Amino acid sequence: MRATLLIELLTEELPPKSLAKLGLSFHEQLQKALAEAGFIAADNAGRWFATPRRLALQFDDCLESQPDRVIEKKGPAVAAGVGADGTPTKALEGFMRSAGVEFAQLEKLNDPGGKSGAEYFVARIKKTGGRIDEHLSGMVEAALKKLPVAKLMRWGAGEAQFVRPVHGLVLMHDGRVVAGEVLGLPSRNVTRGHRFMSVGVIDIAHAENYEAILEKEGRVIASFDKRRAMIVEQLDRAAGSLTWLQDDALVDEVTALVEYPAVYEASFEPEFLAVPQECLILTMKANQKYFPLMDGGKLTNRFLVVSNMKLADPSHIVTGNARVVRPRLADAKFFFETDKKTPLSARIGKLSRVVYHNKLGSQGERVDRLIKLAARIAGRLGADVSQAERAALLAKADLVTDMVGEFPELQGIMGRYYALADGEPAAVADAIQSHYQPRFNGDALPQGHVACAVALADKLDALIGFFGIGQIPTGDKDPFGLRRAALGVLRMLMETPLPLSLPELIDDAGAGFAPELFTGDWRAASADFFKERLRHMLRDAGHDHRAVDAVLALDPSRIDQVPARLAAVKAFAALPEAEALAAANKRIVNILKKSGGDAGATVDVALLHEDAEKALFAAVEAVAPGIEAQLAAADYSAALKALAGLRGAVDAFFDGVMVMAEDAKVRANRLALLSRLAGLMNRVADISRLSS
Numbered sequence: 001m002r003a004t005l006l007i008e009l010l011t012e013e014l015p016p017k018s019l020a021k022l023g024l025s026f027h028e029q030l031q032k033a034l035a036e037a038g039f040i041a042a043d044n045a046g047r048w049f050a051t052p053r054r055l056a057l058q059f060d061d062c063l064e065s066q067p068d069r070v071i072e073k074k075g076p077a078v079a080a081g082v083g084a085d086g087t088p089t090k091a092l093e094g095f096m097r098s099a100g101v102e103f104a105q106l107e108k109l110n111d112p113g114g115k116s117g118a119e120y121f122v123a124r125i126k127k128t129g130g131r132i133d134e135h136l137s138g139m140v141e142a143a144l145k146k147l148p149v150a151k152l153m154r155w156g157a158g159e160a161q162f163v164r165p166v167h168g169l170v171l172m173h174d175g176r177v178v179a180g181e182v183l184g185l186p187s188r189n190v191t192r193g194h195r196f197m198s199v200g201v202i203d204i205a206h207a208e209n210y211e212a213i214l215e216k217e218g219r220v221i222a223s224f225d226k227r228r229a230m231i232v233e234q235l236d237r238a239a240g241s242l243t244w245l246q247d248d249a250l251v252d253e254v255t256a257l258v259e260y261p262a263v264y265e266a267s268f269e270p271e272f273l274a275v276p277q278e279c280l281i282l283t284m285k286a287n288q289k290y291f292p293l294m295d296g297g298k299l300t301n302r303f304l305v306v307s308n309m310k311l312a313d314p315s316h317i318v319t320g321n322a323r324v325v326r327p328r329l330a331d332a333k334f335f336f337e338t339d340k341k342t343p344l345s346a347r348i349g350k351l352s353r354v355v356y357h358n359k360l361g362s363q364g365e366r367v368d369r370l371i372k373l374a375a376r377i378a379g380r381l382g383a384d385v386s387q388a389e390r391a392a393l394l395a396k397a398d399l400v401t402d403m404v405g406e407f408p409e410l411q412g413i414m415g416r417y418y419a420l421a422d423g424e425p426a427a428v429a430d431a432i433q434s435h436y437q438p439r440f441n442g443d444a445l446p447q448g449h450v451a452c453a454v455a456l457a458d459k460l461d462a463l464i465g466f467f468g469i470g471q472i473p474t475g476d477k478d479p480f481g482l483r484r485a486a487l488g489v490l491r492m493l494m495e496t497p498l499p500l501s502l503p504e505l506i507d508d509a510g511a512g513f514a515p516e517l518f519t520g521d522w523r524a525a526s527a528d529f530f531k532e533r534l535r536h537m538l539r540d541a542g543h544d545h546r547a548v549d550a551v552l553a554l555d556p557s558r559i560d561q562v563p564a565r566l567a568a569v570k571a572f573a574a575l576p577e578a579e580a581l582a583a584a585n586k587r588i589v590n591i592l593k594k595s596g597g598d599a600g601a602t603v604d605v606a607l608l609h610e611d612a613e614k615a616l617f618a619a620v621e622a623v624a625p626g627i628e629a630q631l632a633a634a635d636y637s638a639a640l641k642a643l644a645g646l647r648g649a650v651d652a653f654f655d656g657v658m659v660m661a662e663d664a665k666v667r668a669n670r671l672a673l674l675s676r677l678a679g680l681m682n683r684v685a686d687i688s689r690l691s692s
Contacts, residue, residue, distance in 0.1 A: 003174030005039075005062035005132070006207035007140060009055045009182070010168030010191055016052070019256035020224055022147055022163070023050030029143035030057055037135055038066040049211070049222035051259045054191075056170075056222060058210060064173055066129030073099050075121035078108055092121065099123035136171055137180025137187070144183070160184045168192065172207040193218020194259050196309065219310075220259040228255040231306055234263035235291060238304050242293040247285060254289050254306040262310035265293075266322045267302045272329045276417050279332045282407050287328050288321070335403040336417075343422045344397040344415065351396055359517065360465045363396050369512035370395065373457040376508050380500055383449035384427070391431035391454045394419060398432075412436045427451070438488050445492055452492055456505065459485040464509035467526045468518035486533040490559055497560030502530060504557075531555065538566070546690050547573065553686035561634060568636035569685045577647040578690060584650045585681050586688035588674045591659060601672035607665055612649075612656040613673060619649040620677055627680060636684045643681055650677070 007030065014022060027048035034040045039062050046059035075081065081092035088096065088103055096103065101123045111118045144162065155165035160183035171178040171187035180187045189204045197219035204210060214220045221227040231251060235244045255261075272280060277299035284290040284303055291304040305321045307314065352364030360366070370392040378388035398404045398415035416433035420426070427450045434446035435454040446455040463485045466472070473482050493500060506526055510518070531552060538548045547569040556562055572578050608614045623642050630639040659674065661667045681687055 001064045001174070002061045003064070004206070004208040005034075005057075005059045005136075005178075006170060006172040006204070006210050007057045007136075008049075008168070008170035008191055008210070009140075009144075009166055010170075011053055011055070011162070011166050012164045013052050014050075014055070014164055014256070016253050016256035018148065019050050019052070020252060022149075023048045023055055023224055025147050026055050026143055027057055029146050030139060031059070033139040033143065034059060034062065037139070038069060038129065039063050039132055039135075047211075047223070050224045050256070051220055051222060051227075052257060053259070054222070056210070058207065060208070062173065063132070065131050066135075068129050069127050071125045071127050073123045073125060075099070075106070075123060077111070078119040078121060081121050095121065096123070099125060101125065132173055133179045136178050137182050140171070140180075140182045158184045170204065172204060174208075175206045191218070193220045194308075197260060221261070224255060227258070227261060228252070231255055231258075231261045231263065234261065235304055235306075238263045238265055239293060242295050242300060242302070244291040244293055244304055245281060245285075247291075250285055250289065250291070257289065258306060258308040260308060260310055262307045262314070264305050264307055264314050264318050264321075265302060266290075266305055266318045266325075268322060268325055268329055270301045272333060273299065273301060275329070275333045275336050276414070278410060278413050279336060279403060279407065280329060282409060283328045283332050284325060286407070286409075288325055290321070290325065331406070332403070335401075335406060339401040339403055339414070339418060340421050344394045344418050344424075345422070347397045347400050348393065350400040354399060357465075357469075359469045360513075363399065366461065367393060367396055369461050370454070370457045373461060373508055373512055374453045377456050377500070377505070378450060378453040380504075381449040381453060381498065383453055387425060387427050387450045388431070388453045390424070391428045391435070391450060392457060394424070394428070395432050395435050395454060395458065431455075438491060440484070441487070445495060449498075452496060452498060456489060456492060456498075456500075457509075459489050460505055460509035461512060463489070463529075464506060464522065464526055465513060467529070468510065468513055468522045470519055472525060472529070482529075483533065486530055487537060490530065490534050490537060493559035494562055497563075499558065499560055501557040502559055503527065506530075527555075534559070534562070538562070544570065544573075547685070550685035550687060550689035553689055554682065554684075561636075564634060565636050565684055568640050569687070569690070571637050572640035572644070572687070573690055575641070575644050577644040578687075581643060581647055581650065581681070582687050582689075582691040584647075584654065585678065585686075586691045587654070588678045588681075589686075589688050592671065592675055592678060595660070595671050601668065601675065603672045603676060604665075604669050607669040608673075609666065610657050612652045613670060616646075616649040616653045616677070617673055619646050620673075620680060624680060627683070631683055640684055640687075643687075646677075646681075 027046065031040070031044070031046055035042045035044065040046070040059050041061070044059055044061060046057055049056040049058070075095040076091045081089055083089050096106070106121045106123055108119045109122050111120050147163070149163045152161040152163060153165070154161055160166070162183060166183050166185060168191060169182050169185040169187050170189060170191055171180050172189055177187055177189050191202050191204060191214065192198065193202055193214060199217045202213060202217050204213060211222050214222050221230065228251060231254060280299060281292050284292050289306070291306070293300045293302040293304065305317065307317050309317065311317065348364070348367070351367055352362050354363040356363050356366045371389050374388040374392040375385050378385045394415065398411055398418060401414060401418065403414050404411045412433045412435065416429045419429035419432050427448060430448065431446070431451040431454045434451045435458045437443055437446050437455060446452050462480065463482050466480050466482055471480060492498060493502065506523060510522065535548055535552055539545055543566055547566055550569055551562060551565045556565065603617060605617070608617055623645060627639045627642050630636075630642065657670065659667070659670045661670065
């Protein structure tokens with residue numbers, strides 16, 4: 001019989017930040033197990049439910065009994081299973097006992113993954129389908145053990161373990177309770193709803209009615225996605241002409257905290273708006289799970305509360321939340337006012353007592369390095385060096401303020417507010433805040449050369465410092481965020497753009513450390529790391545992998561020029577001459593590599609005997625000045641387009657000229673001509689990489 005299968009685990013409050021992940025994982029494990037056992041079709045996705053106090057699953061069209069199946073069990077190779085006298089070996093006898101078959105029942109099959117012609121024995125065992133009662137509880141237990149849970153707990157006098165105590169189990173097929181036990185609890189057809197708004201214990205008559213009856217009698221919206229959508233819709237409606245601060249992670253978290261959401265508006269005293277809005281917003285979001293209301297990007301004194309109680313008169317909920325948030329806002333105001341009494345410049349000395357890394361010194365020592373590095377970078381950019389030095393000096397001072405001590409997420413942000421309060425120039429204050437940017441993929445970049453200089457210094461000092469002491473990211477381990485730092489450097493250089501040499505920046509950063517501190521070839525390692533980060537970044541942006549490889553093969557030092565080079569390669573690749581020239585270039589590179597000729601040799605016109613080589617030399621000399629001028633002007637597209645005119649001469653050369661001539665001087669001269677051609681062709685990118 002096909003019917004709806006229901007599985008529910010009733011628990012105490014589950015961790016809100018991982019509730020959706022738990023629900024999805026529970027669903028994935030059970031769906032796979034049921035499909036493999038033949039109870040549901042492989043494409044039966046079912047439905048998953050997750051509330052603060054339950055994980056549940058529903059699968060329609062679930063069989064009550066498995067279909068009969070034939071299980072194929074692979075045995076030993078025929079050569080190893082039968083002796084010289086034709087009788088089974090001990091290995092084959094053991095296999096037959098485990099499979100419960102006789103020798104006459106075995107079949108022989110070729111092994112597609114083994115040696116040619118090899119055969120192995122196989123036993124085909126007919127297995128009668130079992131009822132779901134025989135399997136379901138074991139499947140649930142196995143699925144629970146595979147959930148992404150960091151720490152398990154015990155409760156009561158039993159030995160059962162789960163992320164939170166479990167108090168109820170529902171296993172039903174249609175209107176029947178599926179017998180079984182999970183975590184010491186027998187299956188039943190009863191559940192519980194909302195702690196305060198439910199009618200009480202809820203009897204489930206049919207598995208298919210689970211979601212509807214839980215909402216009607218239990219006042220619980222079982223579906224995580226439906227509950228989330230309700231919250232977003234209510235937030236939109238309650239905000240009215242204002243806008244609520246969008247935060248997907250916070251919406252997910254409050255969805256995991258409520259069973260029957262209701263959104264209410266509350267407020268706080270306008271006097272708190274004198275505190276930087278970032279402080280108030282973080283306080284409301286992190287501590288109270290509120291949604292601040294904004295008016296044109298500016299914080300108002302109103303906020304939205306997602307409650308777990310839907311009441312006709314929610315006044316006590318509104319006043320209660322307003323009362324609860326007041327001390328939090330008062331703390332933020334106190335921190336802000338207290339911090340402003342001590343200038344950032346007076347806090348710098350405390351950084352010498354803050355450890356950055358046991359091998360790389362204190363934050364104070366790091367600031368000394370940042371000042372020098374930011375000054376070098378600012379000088380190259382033509383920025384105000386004194387402002388860059390001042391911003392680098394003060395960049396980490398807010399780490400020892402009360403506000404950042406309470407809310408580390410505000411580092412840099414509070415530094416800007418305190419710098420402005422101290423009378424520092426706006427460029428210095430802005431650089432203090434933005435030197436952490438970009439903090440994540442897609443984050444805004446620092447604006448202005450002073451800010452860019454300090455931000456580059458911060459990231460390069462970290463990356464080169466850790467590479468120098470051998471702390472290089474491996475696999476998915478990157479405890480110091482060096483991949484993020486590298487991407488930040490690359491984005492600033494390329495997107496701002498900044499006319500800086502990456503190798504020079506690496507050397508400048510390394511110069512800030514004592515030479516004896518570093519081990520290994522840290523320059524090459526860090527350069528390779530940047531190159532691979534850039535490769536991934538460009539491919540993720542949708543650039544053709546061959547074009548990316550062609551450009552990066554030249555190890556460009558100016559990252560700001562990479563987009564123009566990629567655009568030029570893309571335009572060149574679309575030309576009808578591109579494929580032939582790329583193939584010819586690949587051939588030239590291989591010839592030069594095998595011959596080991598002198599890359600700097602010049603062409604002797606007197607040794608050009610064949611018409612084709614004379615024509616190629618003349619064509620190269622004719623286009624070279626124009627290409628050099630175009631390269632100097634960074635007009636890479638024009639330079640590559642000019643190369644397309646060489647196709648006829650290149651084809652004629654390879655059709656009519658023997659490069660490896662018997663005469664050593666002629667041979668060397670022809671290699672010099674090819675070297676000259678290759679040098680001209682590969683100035684923008686290694687176009688041989690475009691050859692298919």
